[in-house]
Amino acid sequence: MPRAADKACSSSPDPLPDLPPGSPAHPGGRPAQPSGLSRRRLLGGLAGGASLLAAGASLGGSGPAAAQELRYFRIGTGTTAGTYFPIGGLIANAISNPPGARPCEKGGSCGIPGLIVVAQASNGSVENIEMLRGGSVEAGFAQADVAYWAYSGTGIFTGTRPFAELRSLGMLYAExxxxxxxxxxxxxxxxxxxxxxxxxxxxxxxxxxxxxxxxxxxxxxxxxxxxxxxxxxxxxxxxxxxxxxxxxxxxxxxxxxxxxxxxxxxxxxxxxxxxxxxxxxxxxxxxxxxxxxxxxxxxxxxxxxxxLGAEMLTRADRDPDLIYGVVRALWHENTRRILAEGHPQGRRFDPARAIANVSVPLHPGAERFYREAGLLGSAANEPTRDPAGQPGSGSGRGPGGEPADGRPDSRTDAGPGEPAAAGTPSGADAGKATR
Structure with missing residues (x-):
């Protein structure tokens, strides 16, 4: 793992909106599901709300000052019987860093100090995109094609305002x-x-x-x-x-x-x-x-x-320092160990493939991490390290969808930093986005 990913993040972004302890906000009023699991054994976001918030409050002491140190970061995942939900819970567990948590150098969280990450159940990609559009989550998982169509206002999102503010934190794995x-x-x-x-x-x-x-x-x-x-x-x-x-x-x-x-x-x-x-x-x-x-x-x-790739997405207006800290914690060796031990797909997480074929532009905070880690050149269209023969490694394209070697793409007229054109549903039954 590159040296940049081995350090604990020490940035302190502006606090996120307050959430009631034990009941993270959810569109439609659906609360996060509670859990009695320990922080280390958290799966699928079941502890995303209740146990992590309680842990943050108890470990951080009492009084207004301690409460003000906590920051919340919600991730839209998927259904409890799918893959997004357990993966999201593992990520939330790994990068949450409440006051009093075990230090990174001792095998604990390497996330932003005081950050509480909540894995939130949802219907999946399309709903997560809509929650991101509405600002009710800070990040969300989505399939690459769904993300691109939302960004460009094409495919199932034809007739909907392009979600031009959508940004990627990187591809996690192929589903x-x-x-x-x-x-x-x-x-x-x-x-x-x-x-x-x-x-x-x-x-x-x-x-x-x-x-x-x-x-x-x-x-x-x-x-x-x-x-x-x-x-x-x-x-x-x-x-x-x-x-x-x-x-x-x-x-x-x-x-x-x-x-x-x-x-x-x-x-x-x-x-x-x-x-x-x-x-x-x-x-x-x-x-x-x-x-x-x-x-x-x-x-x-x-x-x-x-x-197709499962991407972690956010909005362009999220604090770059916050997103940088989240991405650095996501790819830290401690996090990758937790993922590998917690789910078979966790073993397929690879930062060298994370930006090979992302569907929308990288968030500036994420781009900063990948550049410091040596996975991205000094310009967005410089070559990325894309191991040959890896399943799901994509086409070696840059973070905006352009060829990684900077050559023009014959399939698109997208400008630098913009995703290349993608196929759209051809059948009438492909339909518009469901909301």
């Missing part, structure tokens, strides 16, 4: 598109989904966006199946009971919803390959040819699929 069916359901390929009851993901989720794209590419649509719009956990439960023929899931394997149903009934993953997949790779810039390895779920075989 796979998974079509899960029962092994005894006589579904071997995408064409077999016709006439079947298939859960596509709930409104506001990135899974629903990708499901519509995939169906269209394989000559299907919501009218050629019986669509349901369910959370992953509900879809998995119905599949196990025989009340559903299959469901889409986008996430870093193993996804808990798929693992849960695979432990109850034999399942298989439908391959995403052939000419439709090749066409998607040509037209959807952020798609990556990938495969889910054999045994990722009980009894499943190696399955070709498509994946």
């Amino acid at each position: 796979a598109i998974q079509v899960v069916v029962r092994s005894d359901g006589f579904i071997d390929r995408m064409a077999d989904l016709k006439g079947r009851s298939i859960a596509l993901g709930e409104q506001g989720s990135g899974t629903l966006v990708e499901a519509r794209l995939i169906l269209d590419a394989y000559g299907l649509s919501e009218s050629s199946i019986t669509p349901l719009y369910l959370k992953p956990g509900a879809a998995a439960d119905r599949l196990a009971k025989g009340e559903l023929d299959g469901f889409f899931m986008v996430g870093g394997y193993p996804v808990s919803a798929v693992s849960d149903v695979a432990a109850r009934v034999p399942v298989r993953l439908v391959p995403l390959d052939g000419e439709p997949a090749e066409r998607l790779l040509r037209t959807q810039r952020f798609y990556i040819a990938d495969e889910v390895p054999a045994g990722a779920y009980p009894g499943t075989a190696q399955t070709p699929t498509l994946s």
Whole structure:
């Protein structure tokens, strides 16, 4: 890890808006879920509100002065049965640094002193974008294509004001598109989904966006199946009971919803390959040819699929010192160890790949970190260190989407520092952004 990432952050940004202890704000009034887990064992943001806020108050002493030292940073994640939620909880645990926490050099948090990070459950990518747009969270996870479409006002966000203030903190890992069916359901390929009851993901989720794209590419649509719009956990439960023929899931394997149903009934993953997949790779810039390895779920075989980057996003108006401290803590070796021990996808976090193909411009605070860490040149279009042959390493493009070597991109007329043009949903059923 570069030397710049080994230091504890000591910056002290302006305090974030106050949050009631134990009940972080959530659009629609939905509170964060409580947890009795210890700070070190926090998973999925369950302790994002209650336990970390309580820890900050108790460790920091009593009185107005101690309370004023606390700062709050909310991250929009995903559903409890997906990947964003547990990953978000691990990140929140790792970079929160309440008063009295174990020092960085002794294996503790290396985040901004006094910062309390809250992992907040949501419906996923689209809802996180809208919460960022409305300012109800400080950061959020989203699939790369969803982020680009929001930034540019294209794709599913056509007709919506471009979210030009959207900025990236970097790509975290590649998440796979998974079509899960029962092994005894006589579904071997995408064409077999016709006439079947298939859960596509709930409104506001990135899974629903990708499901519509995939169906269209394989000559299907919501009218050629019986669509349901369910959370992953509900879809998995119905599949196990025989009340559903299959469901889409986008996430870093193993996804808990798929693992849960695979432990109850034999399942298989439908391959995403052939000419439709090749066409998607040509037209959807952020798609990556990938495969889910054999045994990722009980009894499943190696399955070709498509994946895309999961990015951590924020707004351009967030304090650069704050974002710099968050990104430095995110990539610190202590944080990476917690992630690797806490979730299989945590082992795929790699700062050398974080900016290889981000969908929107880097936030200035994030750009400062990557430059100091030697991962970004003195100009945004200088080469990045992009290890060859790494899954999800992208195309070696700079932080604004331009080629990393600074050569003009034949696919776009975007200027320096702007994302390159990306493919947009081609089918009528791809639809507009769901909110």
